[in-house]
Amino acid sequence: MSTFLGMPVHAPRGVGHLRGDESFPAAARTALGDSQLRRNLQHATTTIRGKSGRVIAELPDWQELRSAGSALKASTMARLPELLEQLEEKVTAAGGVVHWAADANEANQIVTDLVRATGSQRVIKVKSMATQEIGLNEALEAAGITPVETDLAELIVQLGNDKPSHILVPAIHRNRSEIREIFLRAMPGVDPKLTDDPPVLAGAARRYLRETFMSTTVAVSGANFAIADTGTLAVVESEGNGRMCLTLPETLITVMGIEKLVPTWQDLEVFLQLLPRASTGERMNPYTSMWTGVTPGDGPQNFHLVLLDNGRTAVLADEVGRQALHCIRCSACLNVCPVYERTGGHAYGSVYPGPIGAILSPQLTGVEDNASLPYASSLCGACFDACPVKIDIPSILVHLRNQAPHPRTEAAVMAAAAYTMDHPRLYRSAQRAAKLSRIAGRRGRGLPPPLNGWSASRDLPAPPKETFRDWWRNR
Amino acid sequence: MSSKNIILDRIRAALASGAESPEIPRDYRRGPAEVDLDLLVERLVDYKAVVHRLNPEKSGIEPVIGGGVEGSGPQAGVADARPLDGVEAEGAAGGGSGGERAASAGAAAVRAAIADILGAGTVVVPPGLPLEWLPDGVVGLVDDGLSAERIAAADGVVTAAAVAVVETGTIVLDASPDQGRRIISLLPDLHICVLRADQVVASVPEAVARLDPTRPLTWISGPSATSDIELNRVEGVHGPRNLHVILTG
Numbered sequence: 001m002s003t004f005l006g007m008p009v010h011a012p013r014g015v016g017h018l019r020g021d022e023s024f025p026a027a028a029r030t031a032l033g034d035s036q037l038r039r040n041l042q043h044a045t046t047t048i049r050g051k052s053g054r055v056i057a058e059l060p061d062w063q064e065l066r067s068a069g070s071a072l073k074a075s076t077m078a079r080l081p082e083l084l085e086q087l088e089e090k091v092t093a094a095g096g097v098v099h100w101a102a103d104a105n106e107a108n109q110i111v112t113d114l115v116r117a118t119g120s121q122r123v124i125k126v127k128s129m130a131t132q133e134i135g136l137n138e139a140l141e142a143a144g145i146t147p148v149e150t151d152l153a154e155l156i157v158q159l160g161n162d163k164p165s166h167i168l169v170p171a172i173h174r175n176r177s178e179i180r181e182i183f184l185r186a187m188p189g190v191d192p193k194l195t196d197d198p199p200v201l202a203g204a205a206r207r208y209l210r211e212t213f214m215s216t217t218v219a220v221s222g223a224n225f226a227i228a229d230t231g232t233l234a235v236v237e238s239e240g241n242g243r244m245c246l247t248l249p250e251t252l253i254t255v256m257g258i259e260k261l262v263p264t265w266q267d268l269e270v271f272l273q274l275l276p277r278a279s280t281g282e283r284m285n286p287y288t289s290m291w292t293g294v295t296p297g298d299g300p301q302n303f304h305l306v307l308l309d310n311g312r313t314a315v316l317a318d319e320v321g322r323q324a325l326h327c328i329r330c331s332a333c334l335n336v337c338p339v340y341e342r343t344g345g346h347a348y349g350s351v352y353p354g355p356i357g358a359i360l361s362p363q364l365t366g367v368e369d370n371a372s373l374p375y376a377s378s379l380c381g382a383c384f385d386a387c388p389v390k391i392d393i394p395s396i397l398v399h400l401r402n403q404a405p406h407p408r409t410e411a412a413v414m415a416a417a418a419y420t421m422d423h424p425r426l427y428r429s430a431q432r433a434a435k436l437s438r439i440a441g442r443r444g445r446g447l448p449p450p451l452n453g454w455s456a457s458r459d460l461p462a463p464p465k466e467t468f469r470d471w472w473r474n475r
Numbered sequence: 476m477s478s479k480n481i482i483l484d485r486i487r488a489a490l491a492s493g494a495e496s497p498e499i500p501r502d503y504r505r506g507p508a509e510v511d512l513d514l515l516v517e518r519l520v521d522y523k524a525v526v527h528r529l530n531p532e533k534s535g536i537e538p539v540i541g542g543g544v545e546g547s548g549p550q551a552g553v554a555d556a557r558p559l560d561g562v563e564a565e566g567a568a569g570g571g572s573g574g575e576r577a578a579s580a581g582a583a584a585v586r587a588a589i590a591d592i593l594g595a596g597t598v599v600v601p602p603g604l605p606l607e608w609l610p611d612g613v614v615g616l617v618d619d620g621l622s623a624e625r626i627a628a629a630d631g632v633v634t635a636a637a638v639a640v641v642e643t644g645t646i647v648l649d650a651s652p653d654q655g656r657r658i659i660s661l662l663p664d665l666h667i668c669v670l671r672a673d674q675v676v677a678s679v680p681e682a683v684a685r686l687d688p689t690r691p692l693t694w695i696s697g698p699s700a701t702s703d704i705e706l707n708r709v710e711g712v713h714g715p716r717n718l719h720v721i722l723t724g
């Protein structure tokens with residue numbers, strides 16, 4: 001019996017945000033038609049690539065840090081049971097309470113019960129991928145509890161009745177004038193003279209959330225890192241909304257995927273160098289908070305840590321795919337991805353978009369539930385080069401394509417496509433031909449050989465005016 | 476069967492086919508490396524902190540102006556200059572090492588620097604901060620469990636620091652008596668942080684090695700900022716919008 005219960009399972013259906021309503025090609029077609037979206041994305045990703053490249057170049061040992069980060073994550077996965085138990089022991093000894101959630105439903109129930117027990121009708125939230133993944137906000141709302149997102153981008157998304165489109169900058173698809181319009185329309189008490197100057201927009205968010213921070217007694221956060229040998233948790237942020245949530249309330253509930261572990265305190269020296277430079281392109285992000293259990297007289301006096309599986313053990317069971325659990329959510333792979341830059345995050349249907357989403361979401365849900373995502377890539381390899389923990393995303397994509405329930409011919413055609421894309425001259429001419437076919441009005445009818453077998457079985461979006469490679473050259 | 480056991484069993488089943496635990500290659504730079512204070516100042520200023528460098532040899536203050544979002548906090552003016560809210564000037568209210576430091580000749584220079592930054596007003600101070608650091612005209616509100624409202628209403632906060640990192644322009648607070656509860660350096664709009672040169676290390680690994688993870692730690696690199704609008708760094712969201720660093724010794 002216990003063998004059965006103990007087998008890795010995928011994230012359950014009907015809860016959370018790991019599955020889209022439509023396949024990637026269908027969703028991407030909509031996005032490709034939105035030229036404002038494309039301009040916003042291009043502007044933002046170009047900016048971040050430049051910043052990140054400059055601060056990475058300042059470190060003479062970037063490659064050594066990547067290798068250490070990669071090895072640390074592999075070693076963490078290999079020792080996961082022992083390290084998780086160590087973490088639980090340390091957090092408990094420091095006055096925290098540890099909960100284990102096998103899936104999204106159980107995690108939502110645990111958090112809802114904990115909030116209910118405090119009597120609070122409202123929680124403040126720090127941006128957290130794990131709580132988006134499990135649909136915690138919806139679960140809290142169903143229980144009559146109001147979740148308030150406090151991260152500026154999350155606030156833009158929440159006020160705009162929108163969905164996040166990037167793991168680090170969820171409102172990356174919005175430019176400053178769109179943000180101004182959303183604030184004017186939906187932010188209570190906003191100054192009608194609001195301009196679209198970014199500091200002015202940031203100031204409006206500051207005023208709007210102040211009172212909420214001061215009066216809410218429960219916060220929910222995620223965690224960037226949890227250190228097994230000390231029980232310390234770390235949240236990396238910019239705005240100070242994280243510090244507010246981690247410091248002001250009486251009760252703090254942190255929801256964390258079981259893969260976020262780091263073995264020792266010392267190991268943090270690697271990730272604290274990799275993450276900010278790869279993600280926001282800063283030498284260091286403005287604020288990082290670290291806490292161990294409860295500190296009497298300082299910060300929340302009740303601390304709960306919820307350890308979440310929700311399909312992660314199924315990812316771990318795949319010897320090739322398990323590397324996806326090494327991800328530190330820096331978003332560098334999104335920012336360099338020519339496919340992401342054109343389609344944006346919404347097309348991926350999951351809270352995890354871009355190259356990491358294309359390998360993580362199908363593994364969390366089972367490939368059958370996200371069958372088109374492993375194809376949402378040109379296998380150009382830019383993500384692998386950008387990844388600070390050296391996750392070999394292209395290899396995992398190919399591996400997952402072999403598992404996706406598609407006609408056998410498609411696998412063969414994809415192999416040909418992969419070959420073509422590995423050979424720039426062939427790829428260039430195939431893509432140019434595709435562009436010509438677009439001009440010729442053969443929209444949706446297919447790609448030229450050798451890519452045509454694939455597009456015959458998949459309704460491809462119209463090829464964009466500029467190919468990925470044209471773009472890459474001109475960027 | 477508890478969820479804990481279910482999850483641990485699942486992990487063991489997932490790893491049953493074998494998983495390698497590789498050696499960790501630690502050939503990145505781990506220090507100790509030479510501390511370049513000029514570079515620290517440059518990095519702090521680059522992320523819009525204002526640095527006041529107290530140069531013991533020149534016996535003067537060199538303010539290095541970075542940014543500051545809305546001016547540099549409340550400007551000098553004729554304000555109520557009550558001396559330190561009835562707290563004895565010579566004694567830090569708690570904490571040992573802070574008291575010794577207060578005796579150092581640097582106190583006068585720190586006082587002058589704070590007078591430059593704030594002129595007059597009310598600042599929250601942690602219980603272990605040397606009150607000699609506060610100039611006439613600046614009222615120290617010692618945190619003995621102040622309410623969030625009182626902290627937020629202050630013109631600023633003055634703290635010491637635990638460690639600083641040259642390479643990243645980062646200051647770390649560890650909630651020692653001269654740094655105080657996390658809340659006090661968060662709510663006021665102006666944070667004045669007094670940093671000693673011997674607290675500065677070259678790199679992140681050296682800082683991690685110096686810190687005690689069981690204390691609440693706050694790593695600060697510039698004033699509150701966001702990259703959420705078109706991915707450019709914009710200073711001034713929820714944390715203090717003005718960060719002044721007084722570098723002594």
Ligand code: SF4
Nearest residue numbers: 327328330331333387
């Ligand atoms: S896969 Fe790598 S590059 Fe992409 S978000 Fe994760 S850590 Fe960053």
